[in-house]
Amino acid sequence: MIRLLAVLLFLPCAVLAQSFPEHTSVYVNDFAQILDDASETRIAQALEAVRDDTGVQANVVTISRRADYGDSASIEAFAKDLFNHWGIGNAARNDGILILVASEDREMRIALGSAYPPVWDGVALRIIDTQMLPAFRDGNMAAGIEAGTLATIDRIARPFTAGQPAPEAPTTPFDPTPWMFGGAVLLSILVAARGGLANLALRFRTCPACGKRGLHRDHTTLTEPTKLASGVQRIRTACNSCDYHRDVERTIPSLSSSGGGGSFGGGSSSGGGASGRW
Structure with a gap:
């Protein structure tokens, strides 16, 4: 207990x-x-x-x-x-x-x-x-x-x-945020426990190779970014039941400031704005 x-x-x-x-x-x-x-x-x-x-x-x-x-x-x-x-x-x-x-x-x-x-x-x-x-x-x-x-x-x-x-x-407009807060907190706990909402959703998708449900996604950093160069991350989507996998590589931005670099002015937000989901 x-x-x-x-x-x-x-x-x-x-x-x-x-x-x-x-x-x-x-x-x-x-x-x-x-x-x-x-x-x-x-x-x-x-x-x-x-x-x-x-x-x-x-x-x-x-x-x-x-x-x-x-x-x-x-x-x-x-x-x-x-x-x-x-x-x-x-x-x-x-x-x-x-x-x-x-x-x-x-x-x-x-x-x-x-x-x-x-x-x-x-x-x-x-x-x-x-x-x-x-x-x-x-x-x-x-x-x-x-x-x-x-x-x-x-x-x-x-x-x-x-x-x-x-x-x-x-x-x-109707703001669902207060009603969603309790559910969002619960969802976040589930996300933390299950390894993320995206992986949870993937478990219900069918494998394009064997047709069974149960995919998972892993993120692997192949090259760490530095102040002088960008890095590379591999995103692998794989099946739990067969050897199917699909790899996508994406660039991790360098640690240095580039075009439009500089700093912000120290402003703040109290939470105003609007959201959208599709």
Whole structure:
């Protein structure tokens, strides 16, 4: 009984354990390698332009899944904590913006600095629903991220800094976060215990070779990143019943700052923004 109580007390602490990637750019950090070079360049230029014009620091971040960085109760918690860990935005104005996409988790969030009143959450939600999720569902994530970024600049960053009211402000949408909190915490415990939500879902997929259910995914670092060079990670999806496996390699960003490098201004978020899932 004592051991059981100790485990139950430890699990919440394990869930809270969290690590974050280090940014390599103050504009775009495409850790999941979703964006092609042309799209990334256009997005970075747009974010640089709005920073020059208004002072707003906005950053686009893609990751494969939250579990790669420890874990958190929800995409909302992860985005807020990453926002504050990096200090996105000016510390005096707190008008920074984070656009976060977790591709394998199939969820995303536009996180806003603490200076934005709640009415801007509705604008962020409208951008997600109209500009980003339709493209994501069609399998064109790069186009959705670019469209959502440009809309965020035009409909949030520029009007807010100009002192204009929130455009197209809808009735405050139902926020399921309070209702989902208890379930999210329970889900996070299961994720920590089972090795991640992605692997849990894979167990119900059928193997393309033998047709049996039960796949698993392993991440192996082949080359560690350094300050001068990027690294390589191998992601292997394999069957528990036969010899089938599929390997995908992805680049781990170098530890040095590159295009758009530098630092943020120490801004913070109190959790405002909106989320989307597809």
